[in-house]
Amino acid sequence: MEVQELHAWPSSPEEAKALQDRLRPSLELGDPGPQRPATIAGLDVSYADDGGRLAAAVVVLDGVTLETVEEAVVTGVAAFPYVPGLFAFRELPTLLVVLRRLDTTPDLLVCDGAGLAHPRRFGLACHLGVLTGLPTMGVAKTRLFGKHDEPGSRRGATADLLDDGGEVVGRVLRTQDGVKPVYVSVGHRIDLDTACRHTLTLSPEFRLPETTRRADRLSRAALRDA
Template identity: 85%
Template sequence: MEVQEAHAWPSTAVEAEAIQDRLRPSLELDDPGPRRPATIAGLDVSYAEDGDRLVAAVVVLDGGTLETVEEAVVPGAAAFPYVPGLFAFRELPALLAALRQLDTTPDLLVCDGAGLAHPRRFGLACHLGVLTGLPSMGVAKTRLFGTHDEPGRTRGATADLMDGDDVVGRVLRTQDGVKPVYVSVGHRIDLDTACRHALALSPDFRLPETTRRADHLSRAALRGA
């Protein structure tokens, strides 16, 4: 698939924050998003023990059957130091390279990370959405930002993830009695639609199949390397 060239790469946290500020107005947050995406891509990155070497993986699933349609992996190195709130800058070059390897242009990107539920309202899902122009959403394993009440214990239970008076995401229970995940919009999708997709992508396990398969693929490639 075609992906536009990324912006000039920052060397400092100040430069990285300026890029987030410049790109944030490009977010389309009133788009309802794809109701029945034919293809859905999961993106994940695994790191070697040294913390610098990594493998980015993209797995494209059929939106109806959840069967794997296409895969891509790209080894690389962290492109930016670890700075809270700027984690996307470590992974974006390798993730964009993996997306460029795809023959399929997915209808939806699902990131293992945050979108609007981010201290600067511009997490990885937002960044990828703006650079690709595709609908994107984040499903995080842990809470990066915001406060919330505990959702109910049954599958499908939710609680709003709040930043003051603003809803920045939703805490979603994908299976009875398991820890919830943290869903937030990235670009060109609304929160209700994002949660519906996250639940549909998680028929048997806590994490969406997009994340599970991309994680397995990146870890296997890292072991092979």
């Protein structure tokens, strides 16, 4: 698939924050997004023990059967130091490389990370959505930002993820009975209800969506073989 370079990559935290602020108005947040995506891509990045080397993977699933239809993986090095709230800048350059390896242009991208549930409302899913122009959502394993009540214990139970002013920035979603929830937030060209519905569809058996599980396996294997 084609991905254009829309900006130069920052060399300092100050430049990175300024870039997030500049790109945030480009987000399209009123679109309900794809209701029946034919293909859904999951992206994940694994790190070597030294913290510098990484592998970025993308796995494209059939939106109905969840069968894998295409996958790609590349290895590289972290492009930015670890700074809270700027984690996307470590991964995005390599993620864009791996997306360009795809023959398929997915109808939806699912990131292992945050979208609007971010201190500057511009997490990895937002940034990737702006760069690709594709509907993009984030499903995070842990909470990066916001506060919430505990959702019910059954699959499908939710609680709003709120900022300090009470604005909804995401949703805490229980994908399986009695397991820890995941943290869903929109990135670009999709609404929160649709993102949560797709997260449940992608998680028929396990806590994490199959998009994330398969991309995680692929990236870890690439690191082992590197």
